[in-house]
Amino acid sequence: xxxxxxxxxxxxxxxxxxxxxxxxxxxxxxxxxLASGWSEEDLLENYPRLKKEHxxxxxxxxxxxxxxxxxxxxSHHTSS
Numbered sequence: 001x002x003x004x005x006x007x008x009x010x011x012x013x014x015x016x017x018x019x020x021x022x023x024x025x026x027x028x029x030x031x032x033x034l035a036s037g038w039s040e041e042d043l044l045e046n047y048p049r050l051k052k053e054h055x056x057x058x059x060x061x062x063x064x065x066x067x068x069x070x071x072x073x074x075s076h077h078t079s080s
Contacts, residue, residue: 003064006057018061020054030058 008021018027040055
């Protein structure tokens with residue numbers, strides 16, 4: 001899955017946040033809904049422009065961000 005075929009960033013759309021191509025649906029919005037308990041089916045039902053491939057691209061994008069260290073790694077910190 002090449003997420004770059006589905007996710008774009010444009011300074012003129014949502015201040016450059018990554019979005020699903022052809023929409024104003026941000027990756028942040030999708031992850032927020034999933035973190036709030038929405039299922040993939042909930043997203044697809046409520047946002048008909050979203051397709052299963054878009055959600056797969058979101059997960060591939062996040063995986064790449066994690067691999068590249070773009071998301072903060074808490075494992076190096078201990079609580080006091």
